[in-house]
Amino acid sequence: MQHRSFGEGPPVSLFTLGTMRALQAPDQMLTVLRAALTAGVNHLETAPAYGPAESFLGDALAQLQSEGVQPEGHGWVITTKLLPGLTLDEGQAALKASLERLGINRLDNLAIHGLNLDSHLDWALHGEGARLIDWALNSGTVGQVGFSSHGSNALIHQAIDSQRFRFCCLHLHLLDPTRMPLAQLALQQTMGVLAISPADKGGRLQAPSGQLVEDCRPFQPLELAYRYLLAAGISTLSVGAQTATDLELAHALGQSDGPLQTEESRAIERLDQQRRQRLGHDLCGQCRACLPCPNAVPIPDLLRLRNLALGHELIEFASERYNLIGRAGHWWETVDADACQSCGDCLPRCPHGLAIPELLADTHQRLAAAPRRRLWG
Structure with missing residues (x-):
């Protein structure tokens, strides 16, 4: 699988394994992680808020390490998260607990999880969060800091312009491209950009309606959505896999990082035209x-x-x-x-x-x- 730069950290694969869905049992996480390795994925995204995800992932990583298998080059690139609003002491304890669950001594990427309100950004830039970020970076515990956000476009723009973060995780979708200018702004500032759940949050494209399937022909809706984002230069796209088969399309598109082909562009134009025709003046x-x-x-x-x-x-x-x-x-x-x-x-x-x-x-x-x-x- 092709890799792209991701802020100031190690390059990441075009697709990222999101771990919030493989939570039924440790064996499920191990199976999904093996499939990610086979697909060429090197970037793993997790969070303490995802229930047992960090613990399951840590166990799976330890098992693969005992077998002597990992991605080539840097190995696994891991991103985990901390919720905003913590004190310095709380944040230090939470980050150390994450490292322990993951079985690692240093984290490549730490994201502020849900930078959704003005108070969250103020915490990260001027409050206890700023002290926490400084400690994480200066102690060598974390390689770089970024954020995920479900907040307003204005808030995200301000966070990007603050120069405090080296990557961001945003909702970027074929059927909702309103935040693509923010992604392009981040990329222009050499930040990494991860597209959050382009399948499920992008319209449940893993199980599309019959109408959407017809509208996207000759491509699968999810295939077209992935190519739209990759062609736009988005660093990496998250795949919240529950089973090994959920990574098959990512595997197939692992080298598909070029510009849109003519037929792909036409399919996206037809998709837009169909929507306009059905909605009309509404x-x-x-x-x-x-x-x-x-x-x-x-x-x-x-x-x-x-x-x-x-x-x-x-x-x-x-x-x-x-x-x-x-x-x-x-x-x-x-x-x-x-x-x-x-x-x-x-x-x-x-x-x-x-x-x-x-x-x-x-x-x-x-x-x-x-x-x-x-x-x-």
Whole structure:
């Protein structure tokens, strides 16, 4: 598998093994790790928040080390995370515990896990987090520090511009490219960029709707999504594998780091055209000119789910995401479309003349359902 630079750390494979799904038993993690090695993956992403992931991964790494097998070159490149808000003492203890569970003495990459609020960024730049980052780097415990974020584009932009971080983990998707300019900004500053869950969070592309399959022909939706990100220069794409077969496509695309081929570009253009045709004048272009809403309704984010539900029949995915609203803390939106009071404040700002209150009401009617539990946390 091809490798790309990742900030100031060792180069990483085009695909990263995310460990938040191989948690049923230690043997499952070992099986998935062997498959990652076979596929050419050298980058592993984990976190204490992923239940037993670090412990399972540490055991699997120890087993492979006893067998004398590891990726060529630097060996395994490991990223784990710490939640923001810890004191210096708490952060030091948490990081040392992670190293112990992983069975390593030094961590290649430490990410601040969920830099989602202004207070989180202030903690990392000026508060206890800044002291923690300095200690981790100056003590040699950590090679470089980055962040993951589910926060606003403005917050992510500020974090990138701070020059405090050497990599970032962002939601970057074929069907939601709104954060691609942020990724390009980070790459221009020689930061590493990891695409978080381009399969599952990108539209459950590992189990796509029949309509989306037709829309992406002759490519698989996930194949097209992976190639879109790789062609854009994204450093590495995470694969949250549960079984060895979940890594087969990553293995097949391990050398596919070049620009989009003509047929791929045409398929992406057709995908966009199909969505526009089905939504017609109700398509939200995600320009965000409608914001701010007096009732804090995240209008573009909600209408994006409607775009996907009607544009490609991604009803299950859109409903799942919609019903996490208000139930995932700062990791996701907190206000749903039912909070719209039809005040009309947004209407004159929309350059496409969308009937936004009506579309929000339709979104809520289509997608609201019984809540589901998040995968972790």
